[in-house]
Amino acid sequence: MDCTAYKMEKVALYAVGAIAIALLLNAFSSWNKVIRRDGKPLRNPPSTWPLVGNGLIFLQDRWKLFAWFDKCQRQFGYETVAISVPTLPPGVIIHDPRNLEFVFKHEGIFTKGMFVKGRSWDLFGNGIINADGEFWKVQRKAGLSFLNTANLRVLTEVALPQYLLKSVNDLKSRVGEDAVDLQYVFHEITTQLMGKMAYNMEMHADDEFSKSFDYASGGTAERFQNPLWRVTEIFFGSRLRKSIAVVKKFGRGIVASAVKDRKDQKARENGDTADGESKLDQISGSLIQSLLDAIGDQEIVADAALTYLSAGRDTTGQALTWTFYLLMKHRYVAAKVRQEVQKLFEGKDLPPMQEDFDPTVFTSVSMPYTMAVFYEALRLFPPIPFEIRQCMQDATLPDGTVLPKDSVLVWCIWAMQRSRVTWGEDADDFRPERFLENGKLVSRSATEFPVFYGGTRTCLGKKMAEAIAVQVIPTMACMFDFIPEDEKDRVSKSSLTLPMEGGLPVVVKARSRG
Numbered sequence: 001m002d003c004t005a006y007k008m009e010k011v012a013l014y015a016v017g018a019i020a021i022a023l024l025l026n027a028f029s030s031w032n033k034v035i036r037r038d039g040k041p042l043r044n045p046p047s048t049w050p051l052v053g054n055g056l057i058f059l060q061d062r063w064k065l066f067a068w069f070d071k072c073q074r075q076f077g078y079e080t081v082a083i084s085v086p087t088l089p090p091g092v093i094i095h096d097p098r099n100l101e102f103v104f105k106h107e108g109i110f111t112k113g114m115f116v117k118g119r120s121w122d123l124f125g126n127g128i129i130n131a132d133g134e135f136w137k138v139q140r141k142a143g144l145s146f147l148n149t150a151n152l153r154v155l156t157e158v159a160l161p162q163y164l165l166k167s168v169n170d171l172k173s174r175v176g177e178d179a180v181d182l183q184y185v186f187h188e189i190t191t192q193l194m195g196k197m198a199y200n201m202e203m204h205a206d207d208e209f210s211k212s213f214d215y216a217s218g219g220t221a222e223r224f225q226n227p228l229w230r231v232t233e234i235f236f237g238s239r240l241r242k243s244i245a246v247v248k249k250f251g252r253g254i255v256a257s258a259v260k261d262r263k264d265q266k267a268r269e270n271g272d273t274a275d276g277e278s279k280l281d282q283i284s285g286s287l288i289q290s291l292l293d294a295i296g297d298q299e300i301v302a303d304a305a306l307t308y309l310s311a312g313r314d315t316t317g318q319a320l321t322w323t324f325y326l327l328m329k330h331r332y333v334a335a336k337v338r339q340e341v342q343k344l345f346e347g348k349d350l351p352p353m354q355e356d357f358d359p360t361v362f363t364s365v366s367m368p369y370t371m372a373v374f375y376e377a378l379r380l381f382p383p384i385p386f387e388i389r390q391c392m393q394d395a396t397l398p399d400g401t402v403l404p405k406d407s408v409l410v411w412c413i414w415a416m417q418r419s420r421v422t423w424g425e426d427a428d429d430f431r432p433e434r435f436l437e438n439g440k441l442v443s444r445s446a447t448e449f450p451v452f453y454g455g456t457r458t459c460l461g462k463k464m465a466e467a468i469a470v471q472v473i474p475t476m477a478c479m480f481d482f483i484p485e486d487e488k489d490r491v492s493k494s495s496l497t498l499p500m501e502g503g504l505p506v507v508v509k510a511r512s513r514g
């Protein structure tokens with residue numbers, strides 16, 4: 001080894017050592033703060049060890065982590081418990097819907113804070129999921145105008161039937177093939193929809209961007225489990241950095257394409273009229289155009305665009321994937337969805353899925369059972385399985401837990417949705433009827449059923465997701481039988497959302513009617 005290389009290696013070693021010492025010092029300054037209720041320290045969850053606290057639990061893969069959170073809620077019910085991880089601020093796991101309501105009502109106190117933003121900054125920057133204050137307001141306003149009633153109508157009447165028909169035809173052509181990945185099929189529908197409507201771009205689930213985003217989302221999620229991520233990424237973070245670079249470049253591409261659309265539009269206004277434009281063309285790109293209008297800085301517009309894309313397409317595509325996973329395991333539920341369709345057509349043969357097929361007859365009002373199926377799948381497989389907030393000031397939760405400034409609150413939606421206290425003894429079972437009363441859909445409060453979050457930052461796309469689900473589920477259930485390629489239980493891979501590891505490979509069979 002030459003002298004310079006040796007020196008460089010020594011410098012690198014000292015640097016790593018210095019970082020480790022700094023992290024350790026930080027650990028002992030903030031870690032030993034004790035969170036109390038009624039003057040007594042909170043109880044600790046299972047697998048809390050001296051010195052490392054719950055640090056080792058968080059290093060496990062996420063499926064085991066879900067099981068651990070589930071164990072906590074079974075053992076402690078609605079009780080708030082303490083969590084501690086070396087180098088991180090003190091934290092709690094909340095289970096009680098009253099505490100969650102308090103968090104939803106006090107967005108100013110419980111924010112993403114540096115704990116969340118620091119980890120997701122590279123991927124989302126100033127995007128709405130990461131933003132507070134004025135940046136958040138303008139992005140939320142742009143989203144509200146994109147998701148207005150008129151645009152949702154174009155989505156349900158024009159765009160979705162078009163992409164759904166494409167998927168159905170594609171699946172028909174693949175009947176008899178060894179395996180088709182249903183997760184890919186649903187992801188493709190939501191990617192094309194969001195690409196066209198929000199950005200006026202053709203996007204696909206197997207674009208380089210989509211693959212890089214998938215990887216970057218996994219790498220970002222792992223930062224929440226690994227307190228030493230800043231150190232480990234120095235050595236093992238090169239693929240993550242590359243993926244984020246691809247994602248960012250794509251974000252800038254979305255903005256450049258929107259700027260060009262704007263120029264083309266101006267040229268058209270000065271010359272030809274837009275008579276030939278379809279309803280879909282007229283609203284295509286409306287999200288990115290509203291963002292460009294509201295935010296001057298194109299880097300921030302790109303962050304906003306990427307965040308909306310992830311929020312809109314991944315969550316919905318994954319929710320549909322888990323829904324069909326459950327339908328394959330509970331065939332009598334799929335049969336009931338088909339019965340609901342039959343009832344709608346008053347016993348007549350279902351119309352074939354062709355150019356003139358009209359899936360817009362499927363609405364949340366006409367298809368309560370199908371909607372209940374979707375909600376029940378969301379309950380058991382929430383596309384955003386964890387939420388984390390940080391206290392901006394000292395705060396006391398309704399159950400009396402006193403949280404010092406900077407402490408971290410975690411609620412695991414995955415576990416909360418399996419609470420017997422909230423959902424009864426059959427909480428683990430897939431039973432869509434729990435969302436029905438006298439044949440009508442019943443909603444649950446956001447604090448008991450926080451899959452779409454709650455309060456002022458509640459999900460903007462709930463109606464869009466429901467509109468997609470209520471057309472996709474009955475259409476696919478009537479057109480095809482899906483047979484799982486194997487009987488293995490599916491798990492989710494590391495991500496900010498809930499993608500199914502390895503996709504959902506199925507054999508597709510066309511159903512004889514419809």
Ligand code: HEM
Binds near residue numbers: 129319384458
């Ligand atoms: C089943 C599908 C969906 C689920 C389960 C879901 C769930 C959620 C959750 C839990 C949040 C809060 C995230 C956080 O701040 O940590 C959220 C926020 C958000 N969602 Fe959804 N979402 C879905 C579909 C959609 C769709 C289709 C869109 C359309 C673009 C969308 C747009 C948004 C936006 C913009 C936010 C940020 C709201 C804000 O911070 O003010 N979501 N969603």
